[in-house]
Amino acid sequence: MINRAYLQCIIPSCGATYDVGQAITECGACGNLLDVAYEHVVPSSFKGTFLGRRNPGNNIFNESGVHRFRESANFTGTDSGKYGEYSKVLVSLDGLEGNTKPVNVTAVARYVGMDPKTLYLQFEGRNPSGSFKDNGMATAFTHGKMVGAETYACASTGNTSASAAQYAANEGKRAFVIVGQDASPTKVAQALYHGAVVFKLEGPFDKAMGLIKKVADEKGVYLVNSVNPFRLEGQKTIIYRMLESLKWNPPDWIVLPFGNGGNTAAFGKALKELYDWGWIKKMPRIAVVNARGANTFYHLYHERGLKWNGGAANDVMIQDYYSRLHKNRVRPRTKASAVAILKPENMKKALRTMEWTNGVAAQVSDIEIMKALGVIGRNGFGAEIASAAAVAGIKQLVEQGIIGRDETVVGVMTGDWWKESKEIMAHEERKGLITVPPNIDVIYRKFDEALRAA
Ligand SMILES: *Cc1c(COP(=O)(O)O)cnc(C)c1O
Numbered sequence: 001m002i003n004r005a006y007l008q009c010i011i012p013s014c015g016a017t018y019d020v021g022q023a024i025t026e027c028g029a030c031g032n033l034l035d036v037a038y039e040h041v042v043p044s045s046f047k048g049t050f051l052g053r054r055n056p057g058n059n060i061f062n063e064s065g066v067h068r069f070r071e072s073a074n075f076t077g078t079d080s081g082k083y084g085e086y087s088k089v090l091v092s093l094d095g096l097e098g099n100t101k102p103v104n105v106t107a108v109a110r111y112v113g114m115d116p117k118t119l120y121l122q123f124e125g126r127n128p129s130g131s132f133k134d135n136g137m138a139t140a141f142t143h144g145k146m147v148g149a150e151t152y153a154c155a156s157t158g159n160t161s162a163s164a165a166q167y168a169a170n171e172g173k174r175a176f177v178i179v180g181q182d183a184s185p186t187k188v189a190q191a192l193y194h195g196a197v198v199f200k201l202e203g204p205f206d207k208a209m210g211l212i213k214k215v216a217d218e219k220g221v222y223l224v225n226s227v228n229p230f231r232l233e234g235q236k237t238i239i240y241r242m243l244e245s246l247k248w249n250p251p252d253w254i255v256l257p258f259g260n261g262g263n264t265a266a267f268g269k270a271l272k273e274l275y276d277w278g279w280i281k282k283m284p285r286i287a288v289v290n291a292r293g294a295n296t297f298y299h300l301y302h303e304r305g306l307k308w309n310g311g312a313a314n315d316v317m318i319q320d321y322y323s324r325l326h327k328n329r330v331r332p333r334t335k336a337s338a339v340a341i342l343k344p345e346n347m348k349k350a351l352r353t354m355e356w357t358n359g360v361a362a363q364v365s366d367i368e369i370m371k372a373l374g375v376i377g378r379n380g381f382g383a384e385i386a387s388a389a390a391v392a393g394i395k396q397l398v399e400q401g402i403i404g405r406d407e408t409v410v411g412v413m414t415g416d417w418w419k420e421s422k423e424i425m426a427h428e429e430r431k432g433l434i435t436v437p438p439n440i441d442v443i444y445r446k447f448d449e450a451l452r453a454a
């Protein structure tokens with residue numbers, strides 16, 4: 001199947017289109033973000049094709065949980081039926097990305113007050129670089145290869161740079177990243193380890209983002225932040241795997257942490273396309289969760305009533321809010337470093353998702369986040385601090401009666417726990433670490449005490 005693709009401005013009243021052979025991230029006419037759009041719908045017979053590829057038979061692009069859905073994001077102009085040709089244009093970490101699915105989490109369900117059968121978490125931290133970003137890098141680097149990019153760049157709170165560095169290394173290309181000052185050392189280590197040139201900014205992520213856009217323009221490097229519409233095409237597969245696992249019966253809710261709004265944008269686009277293609281009959285509702293110390297989206301959407309409004313969102317309200325942040329020198333204040341972002345790049349695409357899905361926005365404190373994080377660990381799974389915001393958000397929305405206790409909910413865990421092992425150690429040490437001398441009697445005694453306490 002060949003599906004001709006083009007870039008289109010997200011603002012319907014502008015509607016400008018561009019060739020997919022260009023590496024651009026905004027509309028030349030109005031400055032807004034772009035979507036990858038397709039001429040044809042993907043017929044629902046592909047449900048079977050996609051599922052069948054889970055038996056990959058030596059094909060890394062079937063193993064890849066991103067590329068096994070390749071017909072739904074074929075912007076390459078290549079016939080997906082001709083595997084020999086198609087395999088030359090795709091980029092994958094040898095099939096490792098995107099092998100996730102929603103799983104039941106009994107202890108977490110109890111914690112949030114829900115039926116354990118209808119609460120799922122999807123651990124996107126189980127991607128090669130340890131975060132969901134790999135879903136998007138697989139398609140961003142595919143597009144990069146298509147346009148002949150040699151150097152890849154991003155600004156990052158940490159995970160984007162780790163992922164970009166790993167894909168660049170595997171492709172034999174160069175990566176150039178700017179991380180904000182709050183990036184976790186593990187994530188910075190990943191970027192360095194995979195050979196990226198790492199600039200550590202003496203400033204927050206939002207500054208880094210502004211700077212990298214200038215560098216990308218000036219130096220002609222390929223930008224892999226979530227303003228890149230081809231990256232978001234790969235992140236749509238988080239939704240495909242979720243729905244496939246639920247036999248294409250959409251859950252009532254999908255809950256995720258909100259940083260730059262890239263996933264929120266990609267999830268909305270995935271769901272809208274599936275709805276338009278006739279694959280699903282109902283749109284799930286999306287709930288996005290801000291950390292209280294970086295709650296721009298919650299504030300503007302929930303408190304100030306900012307809406308997508310068919311593409312006529314109130315730009316003045318957004319700009320006024322940003323200037324006030326700047327004037328008052330407001331800095332993000334949260335332990336959830338992956339979402340410590342005050343100027344979400346995908347603001348408008350996220351607003352559009354909220355309109356398409358009748359979405360809600362919540363905010364949670366760091367204390368609520370750290371409690372939720374502990375419960376996930378005690379359930380035998382792992383997530384990084386920012387991801388736990390989604391669990392804290394589910395708990396809050398259930399308590400407020402917005403999410404029903406027996407509704408079907410999937411929480412997306414965006415990164416893995418080891419990303420911030422130092423912070424987790426600091427948090428858990430007080431609760432669980434028992435220091436002992438090399439003396440067997442003391443160890444017997446402590447052993448019995450611990451058993452009694454458990
Ligand atoms: C990047 C990231 C986020 C934020 O995602 P957006 O798509 O920018 O909203 C959340 N959690 C983790 C672990 C991340 O790496």
Ligand SMILES: [Zn+2]
Pocket residue numbers: 009010011014015016027028029030031032
């Ligand atoms: Zn435009």
